[in-house]
Amino acid sequence: MRKTTVYDCSIIEIDKHHHEKGNLSVIENGRTIPFGVKRVYYLYDVPGGESRGGHAHKELKQLIIAASGSFDVKLDDGSQKRTYTINRPYEGILVVPGIWRELDNFSSGSVCLVLASTEYEADDYIRDYNEFLAYKKI
Numbered sequence: 001m002r003k004t005t006v007y008d009c010s011i012i013e014i015d016k017h018h019h020e021k022g023n024l025s026v027i028e029n030g031r032t033i034p035f036g037v038k039r040v041y042y043l044y045d046v047p048g049g050e051s052r053g054g055h056a057h058k059e060l061k062q063l064i065i066a067a068s069g070s071f072d073v074k075l076d077d078g079s080q081k082r083t084y085t086i087n088r089p090y091e092g093i094l095v096v097p098g099i100w101r102e103l104d105n106f107s108s109g110s111v112c113l114v115l116a117s118t119e120y121e122a123d124d125y126i127r128d129y130n131e132f133l134a135y136k137k138i
């Protein structure tokens with residue numbers, strides 16, 4: 001997963017069931033997203049001006065959704081960078097392994113929902129940017 005690029009990450013459209021009483025979106029393993037979900041977590045009450053992330057994963061795949069509000073997702077493969085502003089609950093960003101990510105510009109009350117392909121493993125994280133660059137160059 002060292003050779004992945006920001007262009008391997010993409011926006012995924014999530015099924016949206018429009019209804020006058022409110023909308024509903026659904027994500028199914030292997031159908032909406034190209035991995036099985038083993039873990040779900042969400043970020044909320046992020047103070048204004050704060051950033052989250054600031055790491056890469058060796059194996060983990062994720063789908064990042066702005067379940068409420070908006071924020072920026074900055075992706076970096078060590079040579080190219082891409083920033084997405086997401087604000088629709090029926091869209092997600094597929095982040096493949098080997099990509100440095102930072103999330104910032106959280107709007108007040110926003111919720112960042114993350115679907116993850118594995119359980120939490122501290123060893124899967126690269127938290128040092130220089131270590132990440134070295135990892136990508138091998």
Ligand code: TYD
Pocket residue numbers: 039041043051052053054055120
């Ligand atoms: P961290 O990955 O640093 O958050 P972010 O990248 O979104 O800024 O995680 C924050 C804390 O939560 C850290 O102590 C690890 C813990 N954590 C878990 O215990 N399980 C999880 O699934 C995640 C994502 C984090």
